[in-house]
Amino acid sequence: ETGVTQSPTHLIKTRGQQVTLRCSSQSGHNTVSWYQQALGQGPQFIFQYYREEENGRGNFPPRFSGLQFPNYSSELNVNALELDDSALYLCASSRDSRGWSTDTQYFGPGTRLTVL
Amino acid sequence: GDSVTQMEGPVTLSEEAFLTINCTYTATGYPSLFWYVQYPGEGLQLLLKATKADDKGSNKGFEATYRKETTSFHLEKGSVQVSDSAVYFCALSVFQGAQKLVFGQGTRLTINP
Numbered sequence: 001e002t003g004v005t006q007s008p009t010h011l012i013k014t015r016g017q018q019v020t021l022r023c024s025s026q027s028g029h030n031t032v033s034w035y036q037q038a039l040g041q042g043p044q045f046i047f048q049y050y051r052e053e054e055n056g057r058g059n060f061p062p063r064f065s066g067l068q069f070p071n072y073s074s075e076l077n078v079n080a081l082e083l084d085d086s087a088l089y090l091c092a093s094s095r096d097s098r099g100w101s102t103d104t105q106y107f108g109p110g111t112r113l114t115v116l
Numbered sequence: 117g118d119s120v121t122q123m124e125g126p127v128t129l130s131e132e133a134f135l136t137i138n139c140t141y142t143a144t145g146y147p148s149l150f151w152y153v154q155y156p157g158e159g160l161q162l163l164l165k166a167t168k169a170d171d172k173g174s175n176k177g178f179e180a181t182y183r184k185e186t187t188s189f190h191l192e193k194g195s196v197q198v199s200d201s202a203v204y205f206c207a208l209s210v211f212q213g214a215q216k217l218v219f220g221q222g223t224r225l226t227i228n229p
Contacts (some may be wrong), residue, residue, distance in 0.1 A: 033214070040206075041221060041223075042221050043217070045216045045217060055214045056214020090139070104165060107159040107161070
């Protein structure tokens, strides 16, 4: 069974640029969530995708957007990068979580984004 | 709003010592509770979970009991090892259109031989 994978591992961008991060969900999972983890902090929920639709969003501006594909993999796009966007971006997948809070989310290794 | 408060770190113990990391939460409804562990340079790994009051989650010698009356989910281990050195995150899960995890700030644990 393949776990959650993310690419790239590290990324360096400059302020104002755009970035795309990628995530492949664990086999059998159709729900993908994205989290931002600033240095020394706990992860913060960005949004969740279920069957190619965004079904929930945290307190992040619209320049954070995403996609989910028919194979349940996902992308996180961030436009107009700011210095504060520097963080570890984590992707997590789970089974059909609609209507439940009990399912476990399984995390990938993350993408470390540095904005200069 | 929903929130999780963890015992501030860092925590440093000797090998074979008893470990407790405190975690309390505030939530509407009936959240599920989780402990995740993060080793250096890695993502989060599920350590244990509990989905209803009085449930006990356990894994690799770690235990935590869902206490609704005290809104707590403290992590314990009877005898820690050097390999347990990591950052530990307590989290609650709520469903608000999507299943969202709300994390505490993390507790860094260092075990000395």
